[in-house]
Amino acid sequence: MRHLALLVLGLVTLPAMALTNVDLYRSEVVLDQAAKNADAQARIEGMKEVIVRASGDRNAVTNEVVKKALNQSSQYLAQLSYGQMGEAQTLRMGFSAPHIRSLLSQAQLPVWPAARANILVWLVEEQTDRNIIWEHSPSAVLEQLKGQADKRGLPLTVPVGDFDDITGVAVSDLWGGFVQPVGEASQRYLVDAVLVVKAQGNTLRWTLYDQKPATIGVTRQAPLSGSNNGEDAAVKMVNQLSDYYAKKNAVVVANESSEAIKVRFTELSDAVGFFTLENKLKKLSSVASIDILKIQGNQVTFNVHLLSSPEEFKQEVLRAGPIKQLESVVETPVVAIPEPTEPTLEVTPESAQGAVESNAQPTDESTPLESANTPTAPLVPAEQILVYEWQGKPYVYVAPAIEGEIVITPDVTENEAEPAVQ
Structure with a gap:
């Protein structure tokens, strides 16, 4: 007990x-x-x-x-x-x-976290009479609403319709928009918001109180409201509510590819070849996105974020052409080593006397003070870089013909020149 x-x-x-x-x-x-x-x-x-x-x-x-x-x-x-x-x-x-x-x-798309607001739905349908639709009531609107909410991942709670529900709120309270009784009747459910829906034929009018039931009618927070028409009115309503909560709570996380490789292309002699290659890479089904790491001379190095395995990427690159695979290289990123700094010592009479005494004794060439200030290079793992040769033809600019242009040949004097195009 x-x-x-x-x-x-x-x-x-x-x-x-x-x-x-x-x-x-x-x-x-x-x-x-x-x-x-x-x-x-x-x-x-x-x-x-x-x-x-x-x-x-x-x-x-x-x-x-x-x-x-x-x-x-x-x-x-x-x-x-x-x-x-x-x-x-x-x-x-x-x-x-x-x-x-x-x-x-x-894809730089938002992520709507799995922990989502739970909404209590008071649904009133007007047919011959106005009736509150409970959790197990036969209702096409309720089934449509539940099905779309499941697809969008919007948690809904429907009142069970027991004695407390029936006596706690009246149809006239819900239909007339009386806030106080709706808030009080909703407090028995652990929800984050309350939705009141009024259905008339294929028209739904709804009001969302995006707050705890205990604060409905107490605070001055304005509700959200809307209306939808048609046979899919409930689907439209759920989409609007889902969009609202997703915009409110979703976040865009940093680009974290499941796998990325570094790829270098050589023989890129002009800007047209570079942009042609970049567009080819972006269109590959194995590529999520690419970042330009370095451009040096006629070479460019990319960091390629993959949607599939590196083997599939290699096959797609060669099929995209005109590209020739070369031997891969292994490089160790250059890391700058800070210059050694001289220790700064504050000289006092006591330290000066100690220094004189220490000079009289032999010392080791490497002191703890020197080793503590000697910079060391961080360990950086070597990286493999795939290397390809771009074999596209160099871009040649062809000037367009201009109407009325005068063409002079060696056999014709300047005074005898005739317009090439009339």
Whole structure:
């Protein structure tokens, strides 16, 4: 009994942390049995869903780096199995969290953390009468709302509809926008925000109180509101709410490629060749991004961030042409060694007397003082650099013909010159 009391006391004293951890990296897609490569298409669709959920950005799948990665979706998979959704077969996928986060950073897309605000949804539908839709109520709007919220990774809580809910708030309170009773009825749920939705046919009007229920009607924080129309009105509403929270909480992390290699190209004699080569590298499906490290003479060294293995990159580079592979080189980065500094000693009568006495005794050539001030070079590992020769033809400028230009030949005097073009 004493242990039970301690447990209850611990639960009471714990802070009410309502943030919900969303499983960002799992998806389930119905297989199109009529498609030629049903599994491959399902993997791509599942990866798109994960990228949108993890980034909070609906347009993330149009990013050039992401589009390359989608063609290599199997490299991002961690788990794969088949399931059933009604009579349709599905493909269940679990993607590697580190690989997806690395991809988002390579594409310079935001990352919406998995700990997300939990929203309590009070849904009222007007049909013959106005009714509150509870957690297990049959409602097409509620099902659509839940399905889209799951895709976007937006945690929702729907009231269970027990005695406390039924007696705690009335339909007229929700429909009329009476804040005080809505806030009081919502306090029994550990949520971060409260959403009131009024459905009339294909029209949804909603109000979001982005605050703890206990502060609704107490503080002067203004709610957010909107309306959506059409058969997919609930989908539109969830997208707007997800975009709002993603913009509020998502961050763009530093570019951390899962793997990068250094590549040097020689025989780049003009700017046209350099830009042609740079564009070829950026278009390779194995390349996420490139950084220019050094340009010296007719050579340029890149740091290439990879989406796949170095072997695949090497094959793609040679296929891109006109490029010839040379022998790789190993270089050790040059590190500047600071010059030795002379120690500064403060001379006092006592130290001067000690110095005179020490001069009378033989000393070791290397004293602790000298070794402490002798700079040492830091250990820097050697780096392998892939080397290629650019074999593109040098750019030759051809001046365009100018209408009315006078052409003079050795057989024609200046006075006899005729316009070449009439």
